[in-house]
Amino acid sequence: MEVSNAIESRRAIKEYDAEHRMTEAEIEKLMSQAMRAPTAWNIQNWRFVLVRDPEQRKKIRAAAWDQAQLTDASLLVVLTADLKAWEKDPVRYWRNTPQSVQDCILPAMAQFYRGNEQMQRDEGMRSCGMAAMTLMLAAQDMGYQSCPMDGFDFDEVGAHYQSARRSWHCDVRCYW
């Protein structure tokens, strides 16, 4: 599909076939394309949480004014950001560049974010916005519809995510 066709045909869809199952290969393809989205300083600060446990999805739906997409769409991806990605072993983002480039970039990056909580948060929003659009257009190209959503209780959904992370058997998968 041409990019222009994907842009023009994408709509925020509310009703999904709850019986449809994406294959693992499709999910891998979709997420690997989403991770092509750019990030400032290449810090790749998005964190994609694939919520695949039906019980978790029911709870998230309850925290989202009972919107059916939360349980019925083939895939639920919660976009989160690591606000501290910039300071976590940052050399890994630039390890394929010459030492002279790293010596220049890494201190500049640290100076850019250190002590600036607003900038760290803004960067998370920027990265997630670009990733979300990439994700939706990639899905469109694969023949899937999508719906961006912020109509949910952020604190409550965040609490589910935290409890899922503590529970190793829960079917929540994170990409980063």
Ligand SMILES: Cc1cc2nc3c(=O)[nH]c(=O)nc-3n(C[C@H](O)[C@H](O)[C@H](O)COP(=O)(O)O)c2cc1C
């Ligand atoms: C940040 C954001 C949050 C949204 N939240 C919801 C939502 O909670 N539920 C929903 O059905 N649609 C949601 N939408 C979809 C918008 O209503 C939709 O994109 C807009 O009406 C334009 O329609 P279109 O995307 O089909 O062109 C959201 C869109 C964005 C960008």
